[in-house]
Amino acid sequence: MSASASPITENTNYxxxxxxxxxxxxxxxxxxxxxxxxGSILLVLMFIxxxxxxxxxxxxxxxYNLKFKNLPPNSSYWLGTDYLGRDILLRMMLxxxxxxxxxxxxxxxxxxxxxxxxxxxxxxxxxxxTFIMRLADIFMALPSLxxxxxxxxxxxxLQIDPKQRIYxxxxxxxxxxxxxxxxxxxxxxxxxxxxxFMQATDALGLRDRRKxxxxxxxxxxxxxxxxxxLSVAGAILSESALSFLGVGVIxxxxxxxxxxxAANNLIDFSKRPWxxxxxxxxxxxxxxxxxxxxxxxxxxxxxxxxx
Amino acid sequence: xxxDLVEFRNLETHFQTPAGIVKAVNxxxxxxxxxxxxxxxxxxxxxxxxxxMSLMGLIESPPGKIVGGEILFEDRDLLKMSKxxxxxxxxxxxxxxxxxxxxSLNPVLTxxxxxxxxxxxxxxxxxxxxxxxxxxxxxxxxxxRAEKIFDxxxxxxxxxxxxxxxxxxxLSCDPKLLIADEPxxxxxxxxxxxxxxxxxxxxxxxxxxxxxxxxxxxxxxEMADYVVVMYAGKVIEEAPxxxxxxxxxxxxxxxxxxxxxxxxxxxxRLYSIPGQVPxxxxxGNNCHFHDRCEFCMDICKVKAPPFxxxxxxxxxxxxxxxxxxxxxx
Numbered sequence: 008m009s010a011s012a013s014p015i016t017e018n019t020n021y022x023x024x025x026x027x028x029x030x031x032x033x034x035x036x037x038x039x040x041x042x043x044x045x046g047s048i049l050l051v052l053m054f055i056x057x058x059x060x061x062x063x064x065x066x067x068x069x070x071y072n073l074k075f076k077n078l079p080p081n082s083s084y085w086l087g088t089d090y091l092g093r094d095i096l097l098r099m100m101l102x103x104x105x106x107x108x109x110x111x112x113x114x115x116x117x118x119x120x121x122x123x124x125x126x127x128x129x130x131x132x133x134x135x136x137t138f139i140m141r142l143a144d145i146f147m148a149l150p151s152l153x154x155x156x157x158x159x160x161x162x163x164x165l166q167i168d169p170k171q172r173i174y175x176x177x178x179x180x181x182x183x184x185x186x187x188x189x190x191x192x193x194x195x196x197x198x199x200x201x202x203x204f205m206q207a208t209d210a211l212g213l214r215d216r217r218k219x220x221x222x223x224x225x226x227x228x229x230x231x232x233x234x235x236x237l238s239v240a241g242a243i244l245s246e247s248a249l250s251f252l253g254v255g256v257i258x259x260x261x262x263x264x265x266x267x268x269a270a271n272n273l274i275d276f277s278k279r280p281w282x283x284x285x286x287x288x289x290x291x292x293x294x295x296x297x298x299x300x301x302x303x304x305x306x307x308x309x310x311x312x313x314x
Numbered sequence: 315x316x317x318d319l320v321e322f323r324n325l326e327t328h329f330q331t332p333a334g335i336v337k338a339v340n341x342x343x344x345x346x347x348x349x350x351x352x353x354x355x356x357x358x359x360x361x362x363x364x365x366x367m368s369l370m371g372l373i374e375s376p377p378g379k380i381v382g383g384e385i386l387f388e389d390r391d392l393l394k395m396s397k398x399x400x401x402x403x404x405x406x407x408x409x410x411x412x413x414x415x416x417x418s419l420n421p422v423l424t425x426x427x428x429x430x431x432x433x434x435x436x437x438x439x440x441x442x443x444x445x446x447x448x449x450x451x452x453x454x455x456x457x458x459r460a461e462k463i464f465d466x467x468x469x470x471x472x473x474x475x476x477x478x479x480x481x482x483x484x485l486s487c488d489p490k491l492l493i494a495d496e497p498x499x500x501x502x503x504x505x506x507x508x509x510x511x512x513x514x515x516x517x518x519x520x521x522x523x524x525x526x527x528x529x530x531x532x533x534x535x536e537m538a539d540y541v542v543v544m545y546a547g548k549v550i551e552e553a554p555x556x557x558x559x560x561x562x563x564x565x566x567x568x569x570x571x572x573x574x575x576x577x578x579x580x581x582x583r584l585y586s587i588p589g590q591v592p593x594x595x596x597x598g599n600n601c602h603f604h605d606r607c608e609f610c611m612d613i614c615k616v617k618a619p620p621f622x623x624x625x626x627x628x629x630x631x632x633x634x635x636x637x638x639x640x641x642x643x
Contacts, residue, residue, distance in 0.1 A: 203417040209372055211432050212404035225422040
């Protein structure tokens with residue numbers, strides 16, 4: 008018996024695989040998560056409908072026609088009309104613009120405030136930490152809805168132009184939401200700052216600001232992204248709740264929340280469901296989609312989940 | 315004789331612990347000359363790293379504190395400098411290579427970003443020339459495909475490559491002093507040899523002084539010009555490398571040299587110094603080595619020996635064996 012060994016030849020088919028950056032790995036894991044992909048598709052659709060849809064509509068925001076008021080869905084008004092004869096579909100799309108925008112901008116604001124305050128607290132520790140975290144505790148202890156309502160009423164009292172009002176709302180919702188992110192970032196910072204590579208940056212003579220923003224915060228990005236995604240949904244819900252109560256976005260500016268407030272009226276609620284079901288569905292779909300994306304991101308970015 | 319670059323004068327670094335004060339570095343004085351490799355040898359916990367950390371100003375306080383002494387770098391006391399002045403020196407004139415290459419690089423930044431950083435900060439280069447220089451540095455430390463490595467992340471490199479990258483970062487601003495804190499401990503033997511060769515080449519090419527911290531006498535023999543032996547926070551012997559290996563004075567140094575394996579000689583068991591390093595808390599004023607020393611005398615237990623030269627002016631040690639005063643007691 009003779010065993011013949013083939014000589015080792017260089018494998019010419021082998022091409023070194025392109026190395027994956029952390030982002031690409033995360034993307035690959037994310038795209039394998041079916042629910043997360045469904046969530047993203049829904050959200051993208053929602054954006055397309057809200058931002059491009061109105062251009063295709065034959066009506067405009069301020070059109071009203073009392074002749075056609077309270078019509079159920081039909082061929083010219085696909086989702087029916089409201090008590091002033093305005094097209095529900097158009098209003099729903101325009102409302103979506105505002106709601107999505109409020110969600111995004113408010114989140115950006117809370118991420119900026121939360122991550123920088125959290126980073127400072129975790130990095131400097133001691134008094135800075137105590138001060139910032141106690142401040143966060145205070146913010147967390149305050150129930151957010153009553154505060155939002157009070158702020159909304161204050162805005163109404165100051166007689167702010169309805170168009171500008173949404174910007175103030177974004178800021179208010181954003182500022183009230185910074186605590187969750189600040190806490191998470193602080194916790195991450197506490198562990199990261201003890202790592203050896205931070206000693207190495209010390210040895211390189213880097214300044215604190217650079218250490219925090221260039222070396223430490225990028226390490227916390229997975230956490231920030233996940234929390235931020237989930238808080239977009241929260242911000243949309245807050246805005247809707249406020250508008251529903253009449254202290255958020257106020258007519259004639261439409262928002263999903265103030266459209267649903269039609270359901271306040273018993274006749275509209277029982278006899279004309281086309282008034283409040285479409286915006287309600289929009290809120291539901293958007294928040295569920297965002298939450299699915301958030302969950303998917305969490306799984307994709309968790310370094311402990313290696314697949 | 316080359317100029318002195320760094321001089322430690324009676325450095326005292328203490329750590330507060332619940333059990334008492336640990337004098338991690340206790341009255342340490344030595345010099346590093348320009349273009350010279352100085353090795354600090356000693357077993358774990360003898361204060362080697364703490365000495366280097368004190369030099370870099372990296373002692374965490376609390377619990378650590380530099381309570382006395384001076385560290386002169388080019389005749390300026392590093393301990394009296396403001397944080398700002400210090401950060402201008404750190405990374406530029408004094409650079410450090412750490413023990414653990416695996417965790418000393420930031421996992422979320424590319425190698426390129428991390429090498430360019432000190433260049434942009436200290437040499438005030440723009441991004442483009444920093445990139446060019448970074449690629450040169452990667453080539454200098456002997457990694458092929460420098461352009462590709464520039465864009466990779468630390469987790470894509472092996473331990474040896476990461477240590478080379480750490481060396482590249484340390485060398486980026488042409489430091490006058492390179493501190494290497496056990497740079498080869500975490501690497502396997504073949505890579506160790508490569509890294510040491512690399513450091514030796516660099517010293518030759520760039521005339522950098524190196525302060526090498528190690529507990530491997532093989533490394534010392536290979537690299538050092540001058541050796542400082544530390545024990546329990548004190549310098550107990552210092553000498554040029556050949557002198558030290560030929561003619562060790564302190565019993566501890568003798569023990570260390572005896573404890574290394576000899577090639578081509580069958581040894582059942584390596585020699586080991588009996589006993590253990592003393593508990594560093596509240597050590598008395600005596601020779602800390604006395605309870606492990608085979609030549610221990612009465613005076614060793616009650617009085618610390620002076621640290622001074624005996625026959626050769628360059629060779630200093632702290633041991634009563636060479637003092638005349640021992641007869642007095």
